[in-house]
Amino acid sequence: xxxxxxxxxxxxxxxxxxxxxxxxxxxxxxxxxxxxxxxxxxxxxxxxxxxxxxxxxxxxxxxxxxxxxxxxxxxxxxxxxxxxxxxxxxxxxxxxxxxxxxxxxxxxxxxxxxxxxxxxxxxxxxxxxxxxxxxxxxxxxxxxxxxxxxxxxxxxxxxxxxxxxxxxxxxxxxxxxxxxxxxxxxxxxxxxxxxxxxxxxxxxxxxxxxxxxxxxxxxxxxxxxxxxxxxxxxxxxxxxxxxxxxxxxxxxxxxxxxxxxxxxxxxxxxxxxxxxxxxxxxxxxxxxxxxxxxxxxxxxxxxxxxxxxxxxxxxxxxxxxxxxxxxxxxxxxxxxxxxxxxxxxxxxxxxxxxxxxxxxxxxxxxxxxxxxxxxxxxxxxxxxxxxxxxxxxxxxxxxxxxxxxxxxxxxxxxxxxxxxxxxxxxxxx
Amino acid sequence: xxxxxxxxxxxxxxxxxxxxxxxxxxxxxxxxxxxxxxxxxxxxxxxxxxxxxxxxxxxxxxxxxxxxxxxxxxxxxxxxxxxxxxxxxxxxxxxxxxxxxxxxxxxxxxxxxxxxxxxxxxxxxxxxxxxxxxxxxxxxxxxxxxxxxxxxxxxxxxxxxxxxxxxxxxxxxxxxxxxxxxxxxxxxxxxxxxxxxxxxxxxxxxxxxxxxxx
Numbered sequence: 001x002x003x004x005x006x007x008x009x010x011x012x013x014x015x016x017x018x019x020x021x022x023x024x025x026x027x028x029x030x031x032x033x034x035x036x037x038x039x040x041x042x043x044x045x046x047x048x049x050x051x052x053x054x055x056x057x058x059x060x061x062x063x064x065x066x067x068x069x070x071x072x073x074x075x076x077x078x079x080x081x082x083x084x085x086x087x088x089x090x091x092x093x094x095x096x097x098x099x100x101x102x103x104x105x106x107x108x109x110x111x112x113x114x115x116x117x118x119x120x121x122x123x124x125x126x127x128x129x130x131x132x133x134x135x136x137x138x139x140x141x142x143x144x145x146x147x148x149x150x151x152x153x154x155x156x157x158x159x160x161x162x163x164x165x166x167x168x169x170x171x172x173x174x175x176x177x178x179x180x181x182x183x184x185x186x187x188x189x190x191x192x193x194x195x196x197x198x199x200x201x202x203x204x205x206x207x208x209x210x211x212x213x214x215x216x217x218x219x220x221x222x223x224x225x226x227x228x229x230x231x232x233x234x235x236x237x238x239x240x241x242x243x244x245x246x247x248x249x250x251x252x253x254x255x256x257x258x259x260x261x262x263x264x265x266x267x268x269x270x271x272x273x274x275x276x277x278x279x280x281x282x283x284x285x286x287x288x289x290x291x292x293x294x295x296x297x298x299x300x301x302x303x304x305x306x307x308x309x310x311x312x313x314x315x316x317x318x319x320x321x322x323x324x325x326x327x328x329x330x331x332x333x334x335x336x337x338x339x340x341x342x343x344x345x346x347x348x349x350x351x352x353x354x355x356x357x358x359x360x361x362x363x364x365x366x367x368x369x370x371x372x373x374x375x376x377x378x379x380x381x382x383x384x385x386x387x388x389x390x391x392x393x394x395x396x397x398x399x400x401x402x403x404x405x406x407x408x409x410x411x412x413x414x415x416x417x418x419x420x421x422x423x424x425x426x427x428x429x
Numbered sequence: 430x431x432x433x434x435x436x437x438x439x440x441x442x443x444x445x446x447x448x449x450x451x452x453x454x455x456x457x458x459x460x461x462x463x464x465x466x467x468x469x470x471x472x473x474x475x476x477x478x479x480x481x482x483x484x485x486x487x488x489x490x491x492x493x494x495x496x497x498x499x500x501x502x503x504x505x506x507x508x509x510x511x512x513x514x515x516x517x518x519x520x521x522x523x524x525x526x527x528x529x530x531x532x533x534x535x536x537x538x539x540x541x542x543x544x545x546x547x548x549x550x551x552x553x554x555x556x557x558x559x560x561x562x563x564x565x566x567x568x569x570x571x572x573x574x575x576x577x578x579x580x581x582x583x584x585x586x587x588x589x590x591x592x593x594x595x596x597x598x599x600x601x602x603x604x605x606x607x608x609x610x611x612x613x614x615x616x617x618x619x620x621x622x623x624x625x626x627x628x629x630x631x632x633x634x635x636x637x638x639x640x641x642x643x
Contacts (some may be wrong), residue, residue, distance in 0.1 A: 250439040256542025288537035303491045308519045
């Protein structure tokens, strides 16, 4: 039974037999002290805070007043559970940092806070008296009728009693008839009472539901989690690079050194030839592992930043690349990494597909945004669709709230433009 | 015989290098694993040469290289041979820039395998020579590509005519453009060839042109 909402219960035949009518009554009745408390608090804070605001002391009180909707709404959400087991979600965002200032800043900027403030005012001014009236009326009528015989006996010793101050009852049968009427009315009243509670609950739900703000919070969290994923991926990349560098590469160097020494000691034949071949193989493996490590995560990017790393890529490019990067200071690590790999992809594309004779990388950091252009004088026709590497680059940049713009008409030239904020919203650092 | 201070954080390689140097009759006076220890060991032993890795604890970034550059600032005559896992122009340039580039070496670690070449390079650095890994040289050269390739076709035409000793007016006539256009082209040629306009005396430009024609 308790898994039903009041509204569902109301249309069932067994409504009167369950606890729901009582819950509805309790829901409406408990509004009265709660609303009264809110009213007193609001008035007190407004009057005292307003009066003292002249000497600035009152301003914190006014701020508390503005935030009064937050605890009120929290209580209301709990109270709603009396007649509606479907919980009402919290529309508030967790503050970005710990501490009171951050909490205040987040709350005061949220639409949900102000909606809750409005709700608190409505509650204090209109809702609770109305609910008090409804539930009080029902209790007074039914209670009055039911208690008629008792009152008659207690007050006038069985002579007469005024039923609901309307009708004068002169005898016990009349008094018991009134009580009986009360007993009949009680279940009848349970229905309007229930509907009143349903209406009240619907109002609460509409006003306090996590609406657009909740969606914002979800989008925010999605952005954050996406950034965390990329971050974890980067961390893993660096770990692999470190493991290769500190492990396999060092061992290969040691092996190559040992082989080199062995060649010095051994006679030229027959062992010398084999040693020379082994030595050469070790050398080739070292070149391969060096290139592999650089592709996974270049150390120069960590040590010297984006400009040096891009110069390095340009140096290796088959197509001559002019680099002109004006980056006065180091960028956040995720931005550096994403832009670096984007430029690597772009330059690799230039070398592989464009047929260009020259390429250039030009970029600047204006303190707010990093803008980098990669251009070539090749055949054009590049595209970001069809599972191309550029699609991956665009996805990667979008995690950082960045954009990728491509202009590549057939016949060229191709210009790729990366635009990334210096401090993306969801940065994990 | 050289007295060597060796800095390398991998124990395996450090021991290997000590053995290798000993085999060729050199003496490793200190073999350390961090940049801080390197600086201390140099102060203590005043070696003939320092051999150091680039990436070392505590940060596993380029501590070894930085320590080497710093050492050469305080002791300009101290030969330093840097062993690196990467071909990195930025690192090599930084090292070569320190104290006119004499007595420095930047070698890929894998070069150590060619033991005789390595020991030979060590000796040359100790004697005040400059040794740069062939791979790095290749990259340095590729970076300093033909400066003419940066010019547009039109700028090359202008440059070719100027190289014949023509005046701006004469170039303008030959290309049927205005003199202003020619001087604009000329300005951008100077910029692209890294010649600032203040140096643009005729003699200088002619020298450059003569050089470019070669």
